[in-house]
Amino acid sequence: MFQSDSFRALDRQESLRLLAKVPVGRVVYTRQALPAVTPINFSLDADSAVLMYTSPSSDLVRAVDGVVVAFEADEFDAVTRSGWSVIVTGRAAVVTDPAEHERLSRTGPISWMPPRDGVFVRIEAEMVTGRELNGALDEAPNGAGAAHPAGTGT
DSSP states (O other): OOOGGGEEEEOHHHHHHHHTTOSEEEEEEEETTEEEEEEEEOEEOTTSOEEEEEOTTSHHHHHHTTSEEEEEEEEEETTTTEEEEEEEEEEEEEOOOHHHHHHHHHHSOOOSSOOTTOEEEEEOOSEEEEEEEOOOOSOOGGGTTOOOOTTTOO
16 A cells, blocks of 8 residues: 655754765756756755855856755665655855855865865755655555666666
């Protein structure tokens, strides 16, 4: 039997705890009036803001500075059909304060592809939502949606 109640809402604290466990998430924003998603490594600041370090000339920086964006990260296990997803929504801003930039240089995220003279982008955690899927192992009606081992396609 297919169970649609396998999802559990996560509170803010639990969502942020899970978010801190993964190194990569996705920034969701608008680029040239179209939806855009960019995967990027990140860290959480002490105030729960999402921090990213990137090139000041990147399309991402130009598109998100000063606007409301979403940031999503997740972790799933296809075998157990369980996992979680967290979305942080808030205003993004390039960090321009020299003292703040210096602090983040010591404590913030380390880019996997460090840009020369990079900038930190902060997304304020104005809204934090999350949900968890707990082992929906029951098959859907007629076997639809059954999990298949990776790469089998059947």
